[in-house]
Amino acid sequence: MQIEPIFFTPIFQERIWGGTKLAQQFGYDIPSERTGECWAVSAHPNGQTFVKNGPFEGMPLGQLWDEHRDLFGHFPSEHFPLLTKILDANADLSVQVHPDDTYAREHENGELGKTECWYIIDCKKDAELVYGHNAKTKTELKEMMDNGQWDKLLRKVKIKPGDFFYVPSGTIHALCEGTLVLETQQSSDTTYRVYDYDRVDEKGNKRELHLEKALDVITVPHTDAYSQPHVVKYDGTTITTFIESDYFTVQKWNIEGTATFKQSKPFLIVSVLHGEGELISEGQSYSLTKGDHFILPYQFGYFSIKGTLEIISSSPSQHP
The missing domain is CATH 2.60.120.10 (Jelly Rolls)
Incomplete structure (x- = not known):
């Protein structure tokens, strides 16, 4: 299956x-x-x-x-x-x-x-x-x-x-x-x-x-927990990693054109904030539009996203 x-x-x-x-x-x-x-x-x-x-x-x-x-x-x-x-x-x-x-x-x-x-x-x-x-x-x-x-x-x-x-x-x-x-x-x-x-x-x-x-x-005194984003750009795609904490990793994907990824996490939560396009995996295409939310399961493997989209993804820390 x-x-x-x-x-x-x-x-x-x-x-x-x-x-x-x-x-x-x-x-x-x-x-x-x-x-x-x-x-x-x-x-x-x-x-x-x-x-x-x-x-x-x-x-x-x-x-x-x-x-x-x-x-x-x-x-x-x-x-x-x-x-x-x-x-x-x-x-x-x-x-x-x-x-x-x-x-x-x-x-x-x-x-x-x-x-x-x-x-x-x-x-x-x-x-x-x-x-x-x-x-x-x-x-x-x-x-x-x-x-x-x-x-x-x-x-x-x-x-x-x-x-x-x-x-x-x-x-x-x-x-x-x-x-x-x-x-x-x-x-x-x-x-x-x-x-x-x-x-x-x-x-x-x-x-x-x-x-x-x-x-x-309440933590006293307060300590800022600002994160330093890590940005990677390639072929019209910008991947911004906002945080890798003990609980979750959160990224933003700005895609213009086609971007290829590998899902190597236990699971990946994906939310489409702007734009529309399609996700392509093993010859199957799934339409994506603003307001969609989905999970890519374990061993989903390689996939591509095509279109103009802003996406937030999150995954759990490997060792809770």
């Missing part, structure tokens, strides 16, 4: 800060005008994506992982390790922090920790995000949080389309208004909310904060 790309049908999560850009930019059929997240490739129980082609059509990714681990190189993890999202921050997200694996395992019923990264697809002029804090000690951090000194505490960073940010567990962070982001993360939905701008929901209630756990896990 020929090994095929495994395409997925995204699912959508409504959020208080969501908007309509997922429909405007990608043509997705979103559930409302407050759609904040497209879970593009996910096996997390809070939102699984389903295979939409081939012999496994209709199967959730979690079941595919459990029953056909050979497609993933028998990667040594109980759960599918990664989650790919697109986020539409139509308003500021809450300021938050995520635990590492050890803390989450102990305090969140065995859940994975959450290290993540962001690729800025689009943003408004003069957009920014929250990345880190200015406290020197845990005592100073707690005092500034208790006193509501958020402007003094939080570090703001100017952003533009094409920027990349690595966000390890323990990093205070928040996307801000007018930002469209592709997020690659560990497969976790554990978030400790630190500050939510005193917003209320449609019932007039403020969202829950998780200050005690947040204080446990």
Whole structure:
């Protein structure tokens, strides 16, 4: 049986800060005008994506992982390790922090920790995000949080389309208004909310904060985890490696014409952010268009992509 790309049908999560850009930019059929997240490739129980082609059509990714681990190189993890999202921050997200694996395992019923990264697809002029804090000690951090000194505490960073940010567990962070982001993360939905701008929901209630756990896990003092991209160019193709971390490797492929690759990872997650074209493997052609998300399985081997496309790819670290 020929090994095929495994395409997925995204699912959508409504959020208080969501908007309509997922429909405007990608043509997705979103559930409302407050759609904040497209879970593009996910096996997390809070939102699984389903295979939409081939012999496994209709199967959730979690079941595919459990029953056909050979497609993933028998990667040594109980759960599918990664989650790919697109986020539409139509308003500021809450300021938050995520635990590492050890803390989450102990305090969140065995859940994975959450290290993540962001690729800025689009943003408004003069957009920014929250990345880190200015406290020197845990005592100073707690005092500034208790006193509501958020402007003094939080570090703001100017952003533009094409920027990349690595966000390890323990990093205070928040996307801000007018930002469209592709997020690659560990497969976790554990978030400790630190500050939510005193917003209320449609019932007039403020969202829950998780200050005690947040204080446990915030890295003090903050250390930037900026990555240094590595760029390789050949024959109209530019490959930018943004990060090779303990959890994932993330690349951007800018293709104009035809580019040939070899899939040598346990599996490769691929998201088409711009353009259209086709993927060619062993004489078979698969059309690609903006908003497509798919996995290239283990031993997929050599393949070509033809067209004009901007693609983000991710793969798990070889040794979790």
